[in-house]
Amino acid sequence: MKLMVSDAKVRVRFAPSPTGQLHIGNVRTALFNWLFARQKGGTFILRIEDTDLERSEARYETQLLDDLKWLGIDWDEGPDIGGPFPPYRQSDKMGVYQAYAEKLIADNKAYYCFCTAEELERERERALAEQRQPVYSGKCRRLDSSEAHRRRAAGEPAAIRIKMPDHAIRFHDIVRGTVEFASEIVGDQIIVRSNGMPIYNYVVVIDDADMQITHVIRGDDHISNTPKQVAVYEALGLQTPEFAHLSTILGPDGQRLSKRHGATSVANFRDMGVLPEALMNYLALLGWAPSGGDREIFPKDDLIKEFSLERVTPSPAVFDMAKLYWLNRHYIKQCPPERLHELGRGFLQRAGLLPEHLDDATQAWADQLIGLLAPYVDKLDELPERAAIIFRHEPAAALANTENASAFANSKSGEVIAEFARRTAADSPLTPERFKAVMNEIKVDLGVKGKDLFHPVRIALIGAHSGPDFDRLIPIIENGSRLPLSAKVKSVRERVTDFGAALD
């Protein structure tokens, strides 16, 4: 594909705060930025917004990078790899913000504000009481600059405010078109606190400008902040970037997706055994659809090829676990066996079903088991409970289970099991071929077939009348029974014997 010259210059960024686990809404923002950059052959930048020193923690930053990598998102510039416009961590950049603020004051685009927090609060309450918009009065804007400097020099604490333009602020949003805000509704914004710490809406602009960001792609909760930021661009005499505001991701109740909805961080999904390619595919479909809208399966490379910001949906989207699971099942089936086995082993080990260290024989068996069970699960963390049919054999519980009752309503079922036990007694191990032959014999001799024949046997073996094919199941049971596992696996013979005893 031919790249347009301007495409190659595309520079986008993902700028998370390291204040907790990487949230699903934020990853979606990261993903859209990344897809856009990769498609355009542009640059994807990772920047850490840690000006909120109280909530930011270094360990979250590490985790954040790991989560992004796990999903399959890489970056061209960032705190760990550097780049042409350092630093990539705001806390390393305080001097820069101060310098720009002073320039703004020198240019008469900003001014010192000596109003105290209490004064401001009173003003605000009065405005609210009078049903007026609580915007800053502009009191200190009218202060003589020499007087302001004198008070500063005398050590009086002062915040720095930017002068908002008196014209309406309008900006272009790729997702929503032109957005306009009247000038009266936003007062002169503080850009640097009286303690010297800069404010977010100011800092972002400096960073984005410094890093030559061409497209700001972020959550739509920033839409109302955008006019304040545009004002900073204007004051600095800089061209504004293109904006694209992504809609919110909601929980099933229509509320903004949050922890009380369950899994909401990348780490949660990883721990559940959702494959990264499934999560990426699903996230891409939340708020974006290909032209035609008739395709759901999008591996990474196709996403990069097909993605377009113009086709991003402006309306909020409800996160649908069921559809994620459907995609995950798809990708589990597509997964190369070696990788699936390795992931699966981890889940079985953590559940205590497999030892920490696996010898070759045990690993080979575990892989066979995983291959058997994986097609049945929505997510890999269901593997241990599915594996209960192999690791746990409880005849009493199986007999007590009402779901199994109908299989034993048939008068012949006891006989079937007895016959099965008798005829396989000498087979150790029992092979699938032998199993088939025995079942056939029973069928002929007892005149029992279909469910009446298979259900009792299956219940005797795994405690349920439904489950995997016997062809695959039998070898796994038999092989497992000869392995020195701490979670002991009973052989077919042991199972049938125990079950027969319970039945009597």
Add this chain to the structure above:
RNA sequence: GGCGCUAUCGUCUAGGGGUUAGGACGUGAGAUUCUCAAUCUUAAAACCCGGGUUCGAUUCCCGGUAGCGCUACCA
């Protein structure tokens, strides 16, 4: 309260001045299988409301309603 954003099946969405309003998840039914899963077939399921423009609006415009966001010396 003010300002902003949003509005197609339960959910994610396609579409667009005249369509049988398309696809997918989920749900129901059927086929297949010893059974479950998978697979295949199939069914039910939507244009928020009111005005305007128009020969004709679900689509364009306006208003309402609802949801969400912002309204800080938070990010």
